[in-house]
Amino acid sequence: MSYLISCRYTVVPFSDVVLPPLSSKVVKFVVDVRGGRVGELSRSSMPFKPLSISPLFLGGSPLISFRVGGPPLSVRGGTPLTTYLSVVFSDYGLVDELTSLEGVYDTPYGRFRFNVDSLEVVDVRALGLGLTKFFRVDFITPTVLTSKYMLPPTLKSRSRSLPEKHRLVPQPSLIFSYLLRLWNSVVSPGERIPNTCASDWEAYKLGRLSDIALVEVSYRLRPVSVVIGRDVKGRLRIAKGFKGWVTYECLSSKLLQVYDKLLALATYLGIGRSRGIGLGLVRVKTYNTKTNDSS
Amino acid sequence: MSYLISCRYTVVPFSDVVLPPLSSKVVKFVVDVRGGRVGELSRSSMPFKPLSISPLFLGGSPLISFRVGGPPLSVRGGTPLTTYLSVVFSDYGLVDELTSLEGVYDTPYGRFRFNVDSLEVVDVRALGLGLTKFFRVDFITPTVLTSKYMLPPTLKSRSRSLPEKHRLVPQPSLIFSYLLRLWNSVVSPGERIPNTCASDWEAYKLGRLSDIALVEVSYRLRPVSVVIGRDVKGRLRIAKGFKGWVTYECLSSKLLQVYDKLLALATYLGIGRSRGIGLGLVRVKTYNTKTNDSS
Structure with a gap:
C-alpha cells in the first residue's frame, strides 16, 4: 500500500537573504543535510523519483528567477515563506522524518527557521x-x-x-x-x-x-x-x-x-x-x- | 505539371463601407459572381481545395473582426486595400481568369474597384x-x-x-x-x-x-x-x-x-x-x- 505524504513548512530567514535562482535549493540543502530516507531520495538521480521539493513561496508566488543575469531574489529577514515537501512511500514512518525537519539551519544562503505548518497523508488509491x-x-x-x-x-x-x-x-x-x-x-x-x-x-x-x-x-x-x-x-x-x-x-x-x-x-x-x-x-x-x- | 498562381489585387471602396467580420467575403463575392473555373472552386466544398482567398489587408494587417458582437470593421471610401488569390492548377489558362477580375463591382458590402497589382506563377516543383x-x-x-x-x-x-x-x-x-x-x-x-x-x-x-x-x-x-x-x-x-x-x-x-x-x-x-x-x-x-x- 502506498501513501502520499505532503508536509507544508513555514520558512523564515533570520536576516536579509539572497536566494538562489531556484529557491527550492534552500530546502533541498536542509533535506540533504538531515539525511535519512528523504535525504537519500532528494540526492538520488533516479528517474521518476517519488519526491518533490517545492520552491519557497511568498504570498502564493513561487520564488524563482527567470531573468538570467537579472537581479537576484532577495527576501527581508523575518519574512515568512512557505514550502511543500511531498513523497510517495509505502512506509508510514516517513511522517516522523518530515515533521522532524523543524529547527534552525545554517545554509549557504543564510540562516533559516523551519516550522511544520500542516501534514497531509493520503492513500494513493484515494x-x-x-x-x-x-x-x-x-x-x-x-x-x-x-x-x-x-x-x-x-x-x-x-x-x-x-x-x-x-x-x-x-x-x-x-x-x-x-x-x-x-x-x-x-x-x-x-x-x-x-x-x-x-x-x-x-x-x-x-x-x-x-x-x-x-x-x-x-x-x-x-x-x-x-x-x-x-x-x-x-x-x-x-x-x-x-x-x-x-x-x-x-x-x-x-x-x-x-x-x-x-x-x-x-x-x-x-x-x-x-x-x-x-x-x-x-x-x-x-x-x-x-x-x-x-x- | 502543376503551377501555383498567385495574384495580388488592390481593392478600393468607392465610399465608406462596413466590412463583414471576415473581409475575404467581399473578394469571394466577386469571384463567385464572375464564375469560371476559379468561381467554381471558390464555391466548392471539396476538402483540400487548391484555392485560398485572403482577407483584405490594410497596411499589412488582415481585416478580421475577433470580437463577437464588437464594433464592425469599417473602412473609409478611397482607402486602398490589398488581397491575394492563390490557386494551384495544371492549366496555365487560369492566369487570364485571375487578371480579368479587374473592374468595378457592386457587392452587398458596397461598391469596390479591383486592380491587379502583381501576378506570380511558380512551378510547384520549384x-x-x-x-x-x-x-x-x-x-x-x-x-x-x-x-x-x-x-x-x-x-x-x-x-x-x-x-x-x-x-x-x-x-x-x-x-x-x-x-x-x-x-x-x-x-x-x-x-x-x-x-x-x-x-x-x-x-x-x-x-x-x-x-x-x-x-x-x-x-x-x-x-x-x-x-x-x-x-x-x-x-x-x-x-x-x-x-x-x-x-x-x-x-x-x-x-x-x-x-x-x-x-x-x-x-x-x-x-x-x-x-x-x-x-x-x-x-x-x-x-x-x-x-x-x-x-
Whole structure:
C-alpha cells in the first residue's frame, strides 16, 4: 500500500537573504543535510523519483528567477515563506522524518527557521480531484517536457542517441504519458494503472489517446528559461520550459477518470524534468464554463 | 505539371463601407459572381481545395473582426486595400481568369474597384523557402486545426462519429500531416511527396515524426474566435483557432527539405480549416538565432 505524504513548512530567514535562482535549493540543502530516507531520495538521480521539493513561496508566488543575469531574489529577514515537501512511500514512518525537519539551519544562503505548518497523508488509491469534462491546469512553476516522453517503447534503446530537446507547449500526450509512468513507478505494483502488468506501452498508448481526447478550450502560455544550477565546470545550467494555464475539454469520460488520478498526483509531485527541485508544479481545478477565463 | 498562381489585387471602396467580420467575403463575392473555373472552386466544398482567398489587408494587417458582437470593421471610401488569390492548377489558362477580375463591382458590402497589382506563377516543383535549422512561422490569420488530422488512417471510417473539436495550440503533427495531404491533393500525381503512391499513411507518419523532429524555441500565441458566417438557420458560425508565432528548431535535415516545400505552399494556400476564405495564412522565414525574438 502506498501513501502520499505532503508536509507544508513555514520558512523564515533570520536576516536579509539572497536566494538562489531556484529557491527550492534552500530546502533541498536542509533535506540533504538531515539525511535519512528523504535525504537519500532528494540526492538520488533516479528517474521518476517519488519526491518533490517545492520552491519557497511568498504570498502564493513561487520564488524563482527567470531573468538570467537579472537581479537576484532577495527576501527581508523575518519574512515568512512557505514550502511543500511531498513523497510517495509505502512506509508510514516517513511522517516522523518530515515533521522532524523543524529547527534552525545554517545554509549557504543564510540562516533559516523551519516550522511544520500542516501534514497531509493520503492513500494513493484515494487520490482524485473530482474533475468534470472541463478542467483547468495552472502550470505554477516552469514545466519542462521533452519529446522523448512519446518515443515508442520499441525505440527505447536508441533514446540516448537522440538529442535532449524541450518542448515549449504543453502537448497532452507528453503530459499524460509522463504522468502514467510516474504513477506506475511510485506506487506499489497492485496500485498500477491499468493493472499490475502495466508497461511503458500503456503510457505510450495513453499519450496517443490524450492528443485526441483532450482539446484546448482556452489558454495563456509563455516560454520561460530558469537557472537550475551549475554543471561540474561551473557553467550555468538553464532549463527551457513554459508557464501559464490551459483549460481542457475532455472528450472521453473513461479517460477522465485516469486523468483525475494522474493530475491529483501531479499537484503534489509535479510534471516533467526537475520535479525534485520544484519544477512542473501544477494546480488543477474543475472549470465552470460560465466563469470568466481571463484571470 | 502543376503551377501555383498567385495574384495580388488592390481593392478600393468607392465610399465608406462596413466590412463583414471576415473581409475575404467581399473578394469571394466577386469571384463567385464572375464564375469560371476559379468561381467554381471558390464555391466548392471539396476538402483540400487548391484555392485560398485572403482577407483584405490594410497596411499589412488582415481585416478580421475577433470580437463577437464588437464594433464592425469599417473602412473609409478611397482607402486602398490589398488581397491575394492563390490557386494551384495544371492549366496555365487560369492566369487570364485571375487578371480579368479587374473592374468595378457592386457587392452587398458596397461598391469596390479591383486592380491587379502583381501576378506570380511558380512551378510547384520549384516551391521552397530555403529554410535552415531554425525557422519562424507567423500565423497571421486565425488558424483552425482539428485533432482529426492525426487520426490513424485505419480509423478513417469512424472519423464522422468523432466530435469536430479544434486544437488551440499549433502541434507540429497536426500542421504537417495536414500540409502533406494538401500538397498531395493539389499537385499532379508525379509531384506527390514522397512519390506517386503517397497515401494518407505518409501524412500520418510525417505527423508522428514531426512531433519528435520539431521543437519550439520560442513563441507567442493566443486563442482567438472568428465569425466565419451564418448557418442555414441564420445563427453565427464561429471558429476557434489561434494566432501568433512559433520559432522551431528542426532536428532532422532530411525532414527539413519536406517542411521547406510544405511551408512554401502554406504561405499561399494556408493551413487547416477555412483556408478557402483566408484562415490559416502564414508567413515563414529562416530565423537568425542572433536576432531578438520578441517582435
